[in-house]
Amino acid sequence: MNPSHIMMTGNAPHRPLDLVVLQTFVGVVEAGGFTAAAARLHLAQSTVSAHMARLEETLGCRLLRRGQRLAIPTPAGERLLAHARQMLRQNALAWQDVLDQRLDGVVRLGIPDDYVIYLPETLAAFESRFPGVDLEVRCGLSVDLVTDVRSGALDLAVVTRQPKSPGGEVLRREPLVWAGSPRHDTHHRSPLPLALSREGVCIFRDSALSALDAAGLPRRVAYTSASLSGLCSAVHAGLAVTVLTPSMLTSGMRVLGPDDGLPELPAIEVALHRSPGRPNEAARQLALQLQERLETP
Secondary structure, three states: OOHHOOOOOOOOOOOOOOOHHHHHHHHHHHHHOOOHHHHOOOOHHHHHHHHHHHHHHHHOOOOOOOEEEEEEEHHHHHHHHHHHHHHOOOOOOHHHOOOOOOOOOEEEEEEEEHHHHHHHHHHHHHHOOOOOOOEEEEEEOHHHHHHHHHHHOEEEEEEEEEEOOOOEEEEEEEEEEEEOOOOOOOOOOOOOEEOOOOOOOHHHHHHHHHHHHHOOOOOEEEEEEOOHHHHHHHHHHOOOEEEEEEEOOOOOEEEEEEHHHHOOOOEEEEEEEEOOOOOHHHHHHHHHHHHHHHHOO
């Protein structure tokens, strides 16, 4: 789009905003770019670009900062984003009310801190589809979340299967990998310094210690944290290596393996637990969406 076509005077006529174009704008911001938004919205990238150009021309101002790797809204874009999300929510509610398909209620979901990395898109899609449902998410350790869902304090929990909390419906299996800092030689130290969760509550910890003991490698737990961010901070600083799934790796980490003198690790299972009794329709719909998004292909 020719920049000269964008009027910066703020005197553009108040024309109705196209909800389809607003949905594209929200998708671009949430996905972080045009390519990712195109894949999420099932549109051609050229269509996404055309929608954004049309929206900026309609409003007469820039909505995204130029020259950025990620799609970062301008101040005007931030203001529009709040309105766009509200308008899309009201649109969904209108359809559901008219067709008598509105779903209301509360769903209480438990997830470990580790899973916040790859669940937001699924939860955002659920809230977009069922805007009348209040979604409450509680983060915690898998063993605690299983206890809460069994007691009825949670409706659903997506957890890492632990020896002390079996059961649930397996959604996917993921390999475990050693993760270290590419800027430090931490993995060459002996005993090997580890960053792990506390004893008795984490299969990641148990798997790491068992693999090292079986390989006869000396080790010590140098850093203990119940949060993924805490473990990652220790790795980034070169204080220790840790054990994660590939989806949990952050920038500033590299995968370590046999070539680095570390043993192979087993896979873990991600399971869905449901509260006893008959679930409400909102919980049932969220369970279906979690199955669809997380099940191993």
